[in-house]
Structure formats: structure tokens, C-alpha cells
Amino acid sequence: MIFFYNIFRVAYKTGIKLAANWNGKARKWVDGRKNWQQKLAANWKTEPGQPVIWMHCASLGEFEQGRPIIEGIKSQYPNSKLLLTFFSPSGYEVRKNYMGADHVMYLPFDSRENAAAFIDIVQPKLAIFVKYEFWHYYLAELNNRKIETILVSGIFRSSQPFFQWWGGFNRNMLHQFSHLFVQNAASKELLDRIGLGDKTTVAGDTRFDRVITAAEHWKPVEPADIFCGTDAVMVAGSTWAEDETILAEWMQAGNQHKLIIAPHEIKAENINRLKNLFPKAITFSEFSSNLSPLKTYRTLIIDNIGYLSRLYKYASVCHVGGGFNKSGHHNILEAAVYGKPVITGPNFEKFKESVDLKKLGGSFTVNNSRELKEVMLQMNISAAGTIAENYVKENAGATAAILSWLQEKRLFTNA
DSSP, rough: HHHHHHHHHHHHHHHHHTTTTTHHHHHHHHHTTHHHHHHHHHHHOTTTTEEEEEEEEHHHHHHHHHHHHHHHHHHTHHHHEEEEEESSHHHHHTTTTTTTTEEEOOOOOOOOOHHHHHHHHHOOOOEEEEOOOOHHHHHHHHHTTOEEEEEEEOOOOSSSSGEEETTTHHHHHHTTTTTEESSSSSHHHHHHHTOOGGEEEEOOHHHHHHHHHHHHTTTOOOOHHHHTTSSOEEEEEEHHHHHHHHHHHHHHHTTOOOEEEEEEEEOOHHHHHHHHSSSEEGGGGGGGSSSSTTGGOSSSEOSSOOOOHHHHGGGEEEEEEEETTTTTTOHHHHTTTOOEEEEEOOTTTOOOOHHHHHHHEEEOOSSHHHEEEEHHHHHHHHHHHHHHHHEEEEEEOHHHHHHHHHHHTTTTTOO
């Protein structure tokens, strides 16, 4: 299987280099890894005895899961030094200036040479992988050097290669971890079957801790204050075209709600498309010159980043986008933490929190604008919101469990 893995690596790297000629995201992926060794060696300095933690996240969503652990470690062990790596530009470009890490960079592409050189420079005492991302050469190098390596917020399904008769290579990568912290009992049962039960803990999902902390530090967004006033408002976050079409049809049907829409894509052409789709709309960036009439608009389009999780608090009901894509919807917990019912598209079953909340009555799925209208008419908003908020509170604590394990291991006794 290592033969096929290496074929995959070469094909992936070749393909993304070719795509970089016309695709901006691919170009960032390639350019961000150029001369990585020289750049890291120049920017990474540690003091003798200073414990080093390396956390790797695939993208932005995984970063939000890892963030409570970063901040918990930094709080308990302020002398520690933390390196944060990303695989995807969508994570790195947003969080490259994150102040909680001492250095942020792209993860060099997985190879025997890169893994050895990277770990030589970083010298981590602890490596943390968040949810996904299993890279053979990095995990093998960490294991060979007996560096403590953990997976946090992991979640597994029986359909994954780890649990197939032909998945020995993939299973071996999981065996390289020192410990695996998973989100649910079903994941632990799967890992039990492949001999990993003694180093697996059901800790839950650190995103619950993250959204609770964010809600506790909530700050108002002035344009939203003015726009919403005392009106009922739907906040639609991380929307894609399918979500937006349904929302536009629903708005045109004469409902009583205003709409705040924060699209997944904020390029100028997409914002212009949304302004045509929602004719009674104003963008966030137009706010300063249109302060007084802002409350007269029916739709506020958010054409910048960094506000969405705070905007959810203004909602009566939230629509979280992406549920019409194969990958599924975006983070519903950012809305649920404020006691808001959540509506998504139909692709929700790969997310435990969505399955749970739908069963409890705190979230709802729709396929079209007719179903959206029906859900909004039939929903007990107050009751559904209470269910959503309680669910988030009841599932907090994963971060504390992971930090407790680290304390027991006494990895940072000199920190």
C-alpha cells in the first residue's frame, strides 16, 4: 500500500502544481510551501528546556476545534511554544496572524525527507492532529522518535478505509498515535475492533467549548443592531447558491422576517449576484454612508469576514448553509449556542450534532422554499431555541478532558 500512497502523493502534487496556473487557491497552496525549510529555520527559535507543541489542522473548521486546546495549554503552561500548521489555504489565509500561536505556516507536503527535516527544526514534545488529516511519513517519524502524538475531536465511520479488510496501511497510521480522543461512543467501538481501545477516550467535540467561549465574549455588531431593530430576523450563514435561491424565494413570498445573509464566497461577482437576487438589500460595506436608512432595508448582505458567529445572536432563527453540497453544512453550533433554532439543507447526517439536534427538535432540514415556509410557520421558535442552547451546554467539556490527560502525562513539568 505504501506504493499506492506514493503514487497518490506524486499525482496530487503534480495536479495541484498544474492547477496553480489558473486556480488562485492552488497557487497559494504551492507558493505557501516554497522554501519552507529556510523560512521555518529563520523564524523558529526556542529557549533551552522550553516545551514545544505542534498542532496541525486541515483547514479553518479544524482550527476552531483545536483552538480551545491551544488556549488551554497556553493558559496552563505560558512558557510553552506553539507551532500551528494548515494544509489548506482556506485555513492558513484566515488564521496566519493568529496571536495564540508563536508561528503559523503551511504543512510541508508529506514525504520522508520533509517529515524528518520539519521535526528536526521544530523539536516538538507534543504533536496534536485535529479531527482529520493522517499523513503517513509525519506520523511514522513522530512515532519513531517517541514523540507524544494525539488526535483530538476524532470521529470515525464504518465506511472509512481503516475498517475495511484492505485498509491495513490506513490502520497502521492510527496505531502511530499515542492516544485518540474521539467525539462519540460509536467511534470508540470502531477503534476497539482494530485494537486501539486501550488508547482511545470518548471526550466529545471541542467545538462545543469553543462556541461557548465565543458566546461569552460576544460583542455587538453596529450595522446589525440598526438593521434588526425590533424586527424578527433570519440570519443565514456560510450560504451557497442553492441556499440563497431558496432564501430569495422565501423572502419574495412576503414573510415578516428580515434577512442577514453571510455568503460562503465574498468575491465581488458573488456579492453582485446576491444584490440582484435580493433587490431590497444593502451590503455591510455600504453601512457607513447609509447609516440612517439602513433599518428600512429587508436584507443585509455581509461582504466581509469575521462577523458571522456574532451575527447569529441577532436571529430569531438561523439558516446554516452548505447542506445542499456533498460535503454537508457548516458549523451549526455557532448558532445553537445562542439558543437559536437551526435550519439546514438535507445533507446533515455525517454531523453528529445535526443528527442529535434534529431528533431533539432543535434543528430542521428543508429541500426547497416551500418546505422552508412550512417549517417557519409550524416551528415553536422559543422551545426549539431552548433545546438547541441546552444541547450545546450539555456537551461541553472535551477540552478539559484532553487537558487533564496532558496533565497526567506530565509533559510540561518544566513549563
